Amino acid sequence: MILDFGSQYTQLIARRVRELNVYCEIYPFDSFPAPDGTVKGVILSGSPWSVRDAKAPFPDLKGIKGRVPLLGVCYGAQYLTHAYGGEVLPSKTREYGRAKLVKIDTADPLFTGVTPGTQVWMSHGDTIIRTPDGYNITGSTEDVSLAAFHITGEQTWGIQFHPEVYHTTEGTKMLGNFVRGICGCHAEWTPESFVEMTVRSLKEQIGNDRVVLGLSGGVDSSVAALLLDRAIGDRLTSIFVDNGLLRKNEYSAVLDAYRRMGLNVLGVDASAEFVEGLRGVDDPEKKRKIIGRKFIEVFDREAHRVQNVKWLAQGTIYPDVIESVSVNGPSATIKSHHNVGGLPEKMHLKVVEPLRLLFKDEVRRVGQALGMPGEILGRHPFPGPGLAIRIVGDVTPAKLETLRDADEIFISGLKKNGFYDKVWQAAVILLPVQSVGVMGDERTYENAVVLRAVSSTDGMTADWSHLPHEFLAEISNQIINRVKGVNRVVYDISSKPPSTIEWE
Numbered sequence: 065m066i067l068d069f070g071s072q073y074t075q076l077i078a079r080r081v082r083e084l085n086v087y088c089e090i091y092p093f094d095s096f097p098a099p100d101g102t103v104k105g106v107i108l109s110g111s112p113w114s115v116r117d118a119k120a121p122f123p124d125l126k127g128i129k130g131r132v133p134l135l136g137v138c139y140g141a142q143y144l145t146h147a148y149g150g151e152v153l154p155s156k157t158r159e160y161g162r163a164k165l166v167k168i169d170t171a172d173p174l175f176t177g178v179t180p181g182t183q184v185w186m187s188h189g190d191t192i193i194r195t196p197d198g199y200n201i202t203g204s205t206e207d208v209s210l211a212a213f214h215i216t217g218e219q220t221w222g223i224q225f226h227p228e229v230y231h232t233t234e235g236t237k238m239l240g241n242f243v244r245g246i247c248g249c250h251a252e253w254t255p256e257s258f259v260e261m262t263v264r265s266l267k268e269q270i271g272n273d274r275v276v277l278g279l280s281g282g283v284d285s286s287v288a289a290l291l292l293d294r295a296i297g298d299r300l301t302s303i304f305v306d307n308g309l310l311r312k313n314e315y316s317a318v319l320d321a322y323r324r325m326g327l328n329v330l331g332v333d334a335s336a337e338f339v340e341g342l343r344g345v346d347d348p349e350k351k352r353k354i355i356g357r358k359f360i361e362v363f364d365r366e367a368h369r370v371q372n373v374k375w376l377a378q379g380t381i382y383p384d385v386i387e388s389v390s391v392n393g394p395s396a397t398i399k400s401h402h403n404v405g406g407l408p409e410k411m412h413l414k415v416v417e418p419l420r421l422l423f424k425d426e427v428r429r430v431g432q433a434l435g436m437p438g439e440i441l442g443r444h445p446f447p448g449p450g451l452a453i454r455i456v457g458d459v460t461p462a463k464l465e466t467l468r469d470a471d472e473i474f475i476s477g478l479k480k481n482g483f484y485d486k487v488w489q490a491a492v493i494l495l496p497v498q499s500v501g502v503m504g505d506e507r508t509y510e511n512a513v514v515l516r517a518v519s520s521t522d523g524m525t526a527d528w529s530h531l532p533h534e535f536l537a538e539i540s541n542q543i544i545n546r547v548k549g550v551n552r553v554v555y556d557i558s559s560k561p562p563s564t565i566e567w568e
């Protein structure tokens with residue numbers, strides 16, 4: 065169990081522990097279940113607060129400290145000092161960034177196999193000046209003599225550096241020493257075990273009811289569908305809507321792939337309705353609203369054709385569920401997912417979310433364990449409103465066709481040249497800008513398109529991809545020669561922030 069004090073790194077602790085194949089959950093520091101036999105250990109996260117602040121988060125560790133193994137990280141370690149009679153004050157020396165653990169007690173089980181002098185990552189404004197009695201100092205850096213401690217006679221440790229960040233070279237080893245060595249957890253949290261456990265609990269939860277699920281073609285909803293298919297087979301009806309804003313041939317290719325996977329899937333071609341609803345609308349937020357509303361309408365209509373439905377399944381994942389802001393109250397905001405907020409209420413259905421405990425990379429691994437084909441598993445993210453937000457200005461069938469043709473050339477070029485998997489997301493954007501060109505003996509006055517390719521891990525920040533000039537030249541040539549109405553291709557070299565990935 066990880067108690068969250070609001071650190072930007074709390075989710076990272078959970079990911080590292082899960083990478084060790086040990087299951088963990090994050091709870092707000094002031095609202096967590098009393099540890100029963102299932103909790104093998106507790107990690108206290110860092111925090112933007114100082115323990116000396118009047119409003120600093122103070123957890124009640126009565127049922128935990130001294131009863132189950134406990135590891136305080138950064139603020140967690142400072143809290144274990146401050147609250148039990150030690151002293152924590154603002155640091156005088158530099159305690160941000162890389163440091164070396166010059167002294168380590170290698171006999172301490174937290175540091176088994178850790179190399180003396182190993183690099184750690186510090187990030188705190190306060191530092192521990194004096195520990196309470198009975199605290200053994202087990203690690204020091206040049207600037208921080210009280211970098212790590214163990215409480216004598218207790219399974220309690222504190223470290224002022226962050227083992228969860230990449231810059232702490234042997235951080236995973238330390239976390240492994242804690243969760244596997246000290247807490248005695250086995251490396252049992254694997255994609256296969258998740259599948260087995262989830263399928264079993266889905267069977268129990270759903271019984272003989274029927275479930276509907278909206279497939280988007282993306283990884284999350286597809287993996288959710290496969291899991292449910294394993295659990296309840298054809299009592300799951302998946303609905304894949306063609307909103308007319310998908311890529312070239314995407315609807316039929318993805319629908320085929322779903323059928324090959326054995327899913328009971330209903331394809332709904334509603335493209336004309338969506339495109340008609342968007343006619344003359346150029347404001348991006350209005351476009352999103354129209355598409356979102358239309359989706360609910362179409363999905364609701366189609367789902368009603370299925371008899372006796374009791375459940376709506378969604379591909380919600382862990383980052384959508386938790387927000388590392390427990391200091392502001394537990395999970396204040398839960399993001400609406402895939403632009404279908406409001407569906408369960410409208411349809412009076414119970415919600416089932418088989419992926420709500422998984423991080424994105426875990427979803428991919430579960431998909432792999434379920435035998436999902438690479439063509440779905442490795443797909444770039446694609447926005448719910450699709451090509452509508454890649455046509456700057458109003459959307460028309462002619463513009464959609466132009467954009468689809470250009471996009472097809474770019475995406476298949478990336479695939480052919482081995483760049484597709486190296487790029488996080490790629491797109492073509494059609495601009496409402498015309499410029500002068502010359503083709504043969506004729507002067508042209510046609511549209512410009514933008515190629516966009518970015519590297520990212522979560523879409524929150526992104527850098528433009530440094531694709532080779534020769535490749536870009538080839539794509540530009542192909543687009544201008546083959547796509548009617550386009551006479552200029554530009555490459556977007558903006559990063560996010562301050563730009564965004566999409567243009568609208």
Ligand code: XMP
Pocket residue numbers: 352402403445446447448449489523524560563564565566567
């Ligand atoms: P931005 O443009 O905000 O995009 O940098 C970040 C990621 O979110 C996707 N995106 C959306 N996805 N509905 C979605 O489902 C939307 O309205 C939407 N807008 C942006 C975008 O494709 C990128 O992956």
